Amino acid sequence: MYRLTRPPQFIKVSAHFRLVVCERNSIAEQVRNYMTYSELLLHHIHSWSLQTEFVPKHVRRYLKFNEKFKFPPKKLSSSDLNSLTSRVEVLNYERQVQHVQRYGLVRADVTMLVVQVSRDAERLQYLIVSLSQVHYIQSVLLVFSHSYYDEKINKLVQSITFARVLQIFYPYSLQLYPNKFPGVDVEDCASAAGATDKYCSNRDARRVEHKHHWWWKACFIFNNLDWSDSYTGTVLFLEEDNYVLPDLLYMLRYTSRAQTYIPGIYIMAFGRPFAKNLDYDLLTVDSWHPPFDIGIAFNKSVWQRISTVSSYYCMYDDVSWSYSMLNLFSRFREGQAGMVATQAPRVLSTSMFPSGRIAVQKIYGWIKEARMFPANVKAVALYSSTGRVGNSPKLPPQGNGGWSDMRDHLLCLDPLMSTTTGAMNELTATTIVPTTTTEAQFLTMAEHSINISDVEIRQLL
Template identity: 65%
Template structure:
């Protein structure tokens, strides 16, 4: 349960300055041992909150990945925690760096983007009129995912020339040793099958899945575990960012699916490992329990296949799963205009001094005036007039 007053005001201010400095420095560790990062270095990016135990098992699994010394491991934190920082700083098997989400509930415990006093959820047991139904504890994950992707593709020293692949992970994931081995086969398949822009290493587990088969289909949740793509796809996603930022759903994956429907093809094709190389431990009561079960699953596993096949399924009416559409309306929880604006410009400098104002977020002078918020949002939308009229600006 989130404790809204863990830090005093002076402590929050000091921590915010520390995080700003760390994000500015963007220090890469272990370069003396493994060399500098280049524009072709692949990255594994882990979104971290507070689950130290599961993160520990993820790091153990990463250490066992073949060729892990060739990548850059990035930890993107929504919570500054000395225990987690100590765990990460002990990594010696590859290059790594840490970045910190600057609009977290830890830094904004009692005002937007955290829990605003005027939000309905801030008065437990009481009914408030004219309040925002947003819950900052739930909106943070979608914000963090989007900010992290923007930071990785736009703000790193090598971002402008980056030609590698970024694999997105969560703190409660566990990876198999042939993750990077299969990444090479999957990127190679993109040369033979044009139009494949997404890679997926995770899927719901089922029996009798083949370790040497890659499946080609349209991407959709729940193929969001171990999602991977390059900067070329990111440019296309950024061009339709409003369909992510204004989609009324707390899920980053369904919001991303909504953005994909605005591509010329109406969807994005992916190549996925039929047997997952990224497994979620979130469905288990603890990380230890997850490790015990995963160890049983991997008995007799045929990892590192010498030959890999890519398959695309067809029926008498055409390709199976040729396009998956998101629900026309999201599942809710993301209807607050302030969330839309922060999402549309995630790398901005913000202050939230007036928490009683629904349009409280203020931009630095280099961005815009508060009176122009709606204009800015609509300018960035790249939407049709019909779609604009359907958006809910309240």
């Protein structure tokens, strides 16, 4: 009878599987073991191919987290919290930009893509993969604003080599304040089980952090960077569960040009729920409202307008940052914020899928027939005799709740205390009335052809 005295050599091919063969096993049992191992190995290889089949080989190195990855619970001691708080303060003060030697110093007109990052590293890695495939990405500054400090996420972001990168850290996060406001206050109703004190605050710190973080990072970007005082570029806001298309920056140049042609436009929007048969060469003009809160962009002049009415964001009883912005925009002189948006989205959300990998597979199926990088782009707006026609978003009079704690209001307002008293460079809107003798309700179509050559786009970037 033949016996194997050691496992076969090919067992070392993968560290994920181990085959143990006892010396007394029969040859038939050993063969079955080998077949089982081979099936497992083939399944492992097949699973990896599914994970990477839509990702170009040269950027697969950014795929470091599988679908089941979760950060383990970690309770920091008082000394650890103090050390981490100091670390965050230093990093926000230094504001170190990576890769300036390769891509040049940051100019005051640079386009910034600002990503809000929490703990979903698996989806974040696919956003980075998508950013690496965006044309002209080497010309922008990628800013990652973190609400959770972890070396694994930091190393992932620091491994980016296709653009300049800056990391900033939200200093009032739940991680840094685990047992007190602005984190999880144990005396809040949402935290104290069975609390009966009618004066306790029904506040969920896990929900309000996102709204706080969104506002804080916008304040930081427009007010606290070295070039903020003279900044003339555009900031495009993303989140860790977004996925961007390769012609995002290409279309940003068109929307910027549309802004100069069409009066009263403050917001550029690149995301919306995906739908079939959308035109990739069409820009639409409307009033900004959710669900156009994915991939919005604006410049510092618009931010200065926003700052003057900041209380309508910070004191609006709605835990959603997007509906709080909608309330704020309703206080503009026009009663809304004009928007130019790509009809076919260039920023998609992966949050509706169980994982980033599954989302990317679906997205590739959606866009395989997409006609990106259109040679001709049209911006379409509807006008009546009283001006441009757009949707009038309806707002709940008191918001949807979750943001009634005065401490949150004050914390939100605080970053703007020193910036809202200066002179504001307000944008003005001119009402265009079509020259027609028909009734006031008759709508005319205004199309602006905004054609820019590839050479011009490079110069603008």
